[in-house]
Amino acid sequence: xxxxxxxxxxxxxxxxxxxxxxxxxxxxxxxxxxxxxxxxxxxxxxxxxxxxxxxxxxxxxxxxxxxxxxxxxxxxxxxxxxxxxxxxxxxxxxxxxxxxxxxxxxxxxxxxxxxxxxxxxxxxxxxxxxxxxxxxxxxxxxxxxxxxxxxxxxxxxxxxxxxxxxxxxxxxxxxxxxxxxxxxxxxxxxxxxxxxxxxxxxxxxxxxxxxxxxxxxxxxxxxxxxxxxxxxxxxxxxxxxxxxxxxxxxxxxxxxxxxxxxxxxxxxxxxxxxxxxxxxxxxxxxxxxxxxxxxxxxxxxx
Amino acid sequence: xxxxxxxxxxxxxxxxxxxxxxxxxxxxxxxxxxxxxxxxxxxxxxxxxxxxxxxxxxxxxxxxxxxxxxxxxxxxxxxxxxxxxxxxxxxxxxxxxxxxxxxxxxxxxxxxxxxxxxxxxxxxxxxxxxxxxxxxxxxxxxxxxxxxxxxxxxxxxxxxxxxxxxxxxxxxxxxxxxxxxxxxxxx
Numbered sequence: 001x002x003x004x005x006x007x008x009x010x011x012x013x014x015x016x017x018x019x020x021x022x023x024x025x026x027x028x029x030x031x032x033x034x035x036x037x038x039x040x041x042x043x044x045x046x047x048x049x050x051x052x053x054x055x056x057x058x059x060x061x062x063x064x065x066x067x068x069x070x071x072x073x074x075x076x077x078x079x080x081x082x083x084x085x086x087x088x089x090x091x092x093x094x095x096x097x098x099x100x101x102x103x104x105x106x107x108x109x110x111x112x113x114x115x116x117x118x119x120x121x122x123x124x125x126x127x128x129x130x131x132x133x134x135x136x137x138x139x140x141x142x143x144x145x146x147x148x149x150x151x152x153x154x155x156x157x158x159x160x161x162x163x164x165x166x167x168x169x170x171x172x173x174x175x176x177x178x179x180x181x182x183x184x185x186x187x188x189x190x191x192x193x194x195x196x197x198x199x200x201x202x203x204x205x206x207x208x209x210x211x212x213x214x215x216x217x218x219x220x221x222x223x224x225x226x227x228x229x230x231x232x233x234x235x236x237x238x239x240x241x242x243x244x245x246x247x248x249x250x251x252x253x254x255x256x257x258x259x260x261x262x263x264x265x266x267x268x269x270x271x272x273x274x275x276x277x278x279x280x281x282x283x284x285x286x287x288x289x290x291x292x293x294x295x296x297x298x299x300x301x302x
Numbered sequence: 303x304x305x306x307x308x309x310x311x312x313x314x315x316x317x318x319x320x321x322x323x324x325x326x327x328x329x330x331x332x333x334x335x336x337x338x339x340x341x342x343x344x345x346x347x348x349x350x351x352x353x354x355x356x357x358x359x360x361x362x363x364x365x366x367x368x369x370x371x372x373x374x375x376x377x378x379x380x381x382x383x384x385x386x387x388x389x390x391x392x393x394x395x396x397x398x399x400x401x402x403x404x405x406x407x408x409x410x411x412x413x414x415x416x417x418x419x420x421x422x423x424x425x426x427x428x429x430x431x432x433x434x435x436x437x438x439x440x441x442x443x444x445x446x447x448x449x450x451x452x453x454x455x456x457x458x459x460x461x462x463x464x465x466x467x468x469x470x471x472x473x474x475x476x477x478x479x480x481x482x483x484x485x486x487x488x489x
Contacts, residue, residue, distance in 0.1 A: 040336060040339060040345065041332065054357060
């Protein structure tokens, strides 16, 4: 049977009006009908609460005697109630909650149970009621979003990230946006277009030319800024320091001079002095720390 | 105690009796919402439409005369409102990509019968992914119970166009669901 004929024969089956709930005609019919789910149960109480409050009815649990006097009283009560509601709604405007980190990172739990690990110097803000699951974000953060009825949106200047329930990191700087997805799927959109980022991928967006690039992530330390766990295998020294800088909040001033030195080591939340001692031992180098600056001294590797 | 009759309750509603209104509400809410769900295939929208119908019933109670039965009045109100929703509101809906659903549709073939819940979801999502016009016509015909001629007149299209859109819809659904259908039938 050709495709056209196949279509034709289905079409004939659908040519007659269908009544919902009617016995399905064939397998395809029954199959499609599966989506109607006749077992679904709706929450009557919740629905009634919504409808009665939209009609400004007081919860009608007790029976009223509709004598004139009571009717008048009810109207007065209703009016007072509405006025009260109005007053409450005036003073109870949703508040904007803002969370800002300066020196130290912070693990923050949002009203829906999603968590954000905010790195230092980041800002997160959202409406207190959090009905729409929208946050505004600036800086670097790791999001672990719980699955909810609605999508979860992060707005960052002209970019927005939409997800349903997943974990991923985002990072904005003056000229670049980066997102790494650990689990699930993340959609990143600017005003014109959008891209899907899959687990293990890293998306980079250059603000200057508004272009997206997606690549498989090959850096095992992509989340080390948060976890403090580093794995280096023959990694050039300047790449090692790039990763360390993000977690230890220091600046390796002349690391690029030593990029010929390869490091194989693992660290797990050790103090910076300990990490530097290990590196010094492996590479026969010395480090001089002054405040947040680290200077590397010694012979360049060949 | 026998149930108070609908007409008796509705007459009380006409006099502003909120208790009678609540009784009618609870008596039919789930049936109506479920019926509406078979028409619009979206639980949230189904509840919204059903609640709108009740709100309308209360607000216009003075002007509503029930000729047959309250029950059939409510069901046909749901049907009309659902069809209007499919016709006028659905095309306006901003397309929100449900990411987990997209994965579901693109990535998974179902083998297990106990995956029926996800399978249902997948069918719903497949319908939702049809192009707008296609989806509208498919839903009107399949779930709104309208004939091609009625749809054509309603949407100001030729019957031929409606037919074409239906065959596009069916081909797309078949493409998306073919392997699932086979698996489902083989078990």
